[in-house]
Amino acid sequence: MSVKIGVPRGMYFYKYYPFTKAFLTELGAEVVPSPQTNKEILDMGSRYCIDDACLPVKVYHGHAHYLKDKVDHMLLPRLTSVVPREYICPKFGGLPEMVKYSVADLPHIIDVEIDLYKSKSNLIKSLYEAGKMFTKNPYRIKRAADKAVREHNLYQTSLLKGNLSGKYIDGDDIISNNSGPLIGIAAHPYLIYDSFINMKLLEKLSNRGFKFFLPEMLEKKVIEGKCEAFEKRMFWSSSKDLVGSSLYMIDNDKIDGVLMLTAFGCGIDSLSIDLIKRLEKKAYGKPFMVITLDEHTGDANFNTRLEAFLDLVDRRNKI
Numbered sequence: 001m002s003v004k005i006g007v008p009r010g011m012y013f014y015k016y017y018p019f020t021k022a023f024l025t026e027l028g029a030e031v032v033p034s035p036q037t038n039k040e041i042l043d044m045g046s047r048y049c050i051d052d053a054c055l056p057v058k059v060y061h062g063h064a065h066y067l068k069d070k071v072d073h074m075l076l077p078r079l080t081s082v083v084p085r086e087y088i089c090p091k092f093g094g095l096p097e098m099v100k101y102s103v104a105d106l107p108h109i110i111d112v113e114i115d116l117y118k119s120k121s122n123l124i125k126s127l128y129e130a131g132k133m134f135t136k137n138p139y140r141i142k143r144a145a146d147k148a149v150r151e152h153n154l155y156q157t158s159l160l161k162g163n164l165s166g167k168y169i170d171g172d173d174i175i176s177n178n179s180g181p182l183i184g185i186a187a188h189p190y191l192i193y194d195s196f197i198n199m200k201l202l203e204k205l206s207n208r209g210f211k212f213f214l215p216e217m218l219e220k221k222v223i224e225g226k227c228e229a230f231e232k233r234m235f236w237s238s239s240k241d242l243v244g245s246s247l248y249m250i251d252n253d254k255i256d257g258v259l260m261l262t263a264f265g266c267g268i269d270s271l272s273i274d275l276i277k278r279l280e281k282k283a284y285g286k287p288f289m290v291i292t293l294d295e296h297t298g299d300a301n302f303n304t305r306l307e308a309f310l311d312l313v314d315r316r317n318k319i
C-alpha cells in the first residue's frame, strides 16, 4: 500500500501543487490535498495559530489540522527563496515550525528547505533530500523531478492562457466568456483562489457579467519590466509580483478597474499597497479599490464594497 502524503491547501499550494503532486506520485506516494477552505478549517486555523499571524497563515494551520489524522506524512516545506537573488515572505520560511508548535499530534513532517537564493540548482539538492524518503535510486528521483518540472510548465502555460488554477488542479472552472468590463485582481494566489476567504469573488464577478484578469495571466518578464521603474531592485518575490502586476493592470487601457485583495496582518502588502496607491493617484484615476480580508470579514460588508466598486466601473464606462 502506498504511503499517504498530505498537502495543505494554502500558501504555496496554488503555485506548486501540480509540481508537488507529480514528483511524489512518480515516487509511489499517494498525494492527499486538503479540501477547499470551509468554516471548520478556518475556525481550526484561527484557534491553533498565533493571534497576530496573517490570515493565509491561519488558514494554512486549519488545513494542516484537517489532514493530520488522515495521512502518514505531511509536506510542510520551508520556502526561503523561490527565485534566485530574491526572498519570499519570511512567513513561508517559518511555516513548518509555526505549524509544528501549534498543531498537536501531527504525523511525520517533510520539511525540506527550498532556497534558490544563490542558484536554481539548489532545487535539485532539495528534491534529492525529499526523494530519499521513498527510494535510494537517484535515477528514480531524477525521473520524478523531470516529470514535476514538465507538469509545472504545463500548469504555468494553462494559467497564462487565462485558465484558473482550479481547472488544472480540481477540474472545475468558473470562467465565463462574459463581454462585460474587465477587472484586474491584484493579490497573492492564496487569496485569489481561496473562494471561502475571498467570499467567492471570482464567481460573483462572473455572475455579474464581468471578466477578470489575474497576475498569473502575465509573463514573468512583464512583471519584471514594470518593477524596473524603481530605482532599487525589489528583492521580495511576493511584493514584486504584486507591485508589477498591479502596475500592469493600472497601466493597461483594456482593464477597466483594479481591485486589490490583501490579508489582514500582512506587513509586506501594506508597504506594496502604499507604493501602488501613490503611483496610481499620480498617473491614472482608474477605479481602484483595496479590500482587506480577515477571518471576520462578512459577506454583507464585502458585497457592499464590491458593488460600490463595480458601479463605479460601470458608470465610468458609460461616460
Ligand code: SF4
Residues within 6 Å of the ligand: 054, 055, 056, 057, 089, 090, 091, 092, 188, 238, 263, 265, 266, 267, 268, 269
Ligand atoms: S505575503 Fe503577507 S499574506 Fe502572504 S504570507 Fe507573507 S505576511 Fe502573509
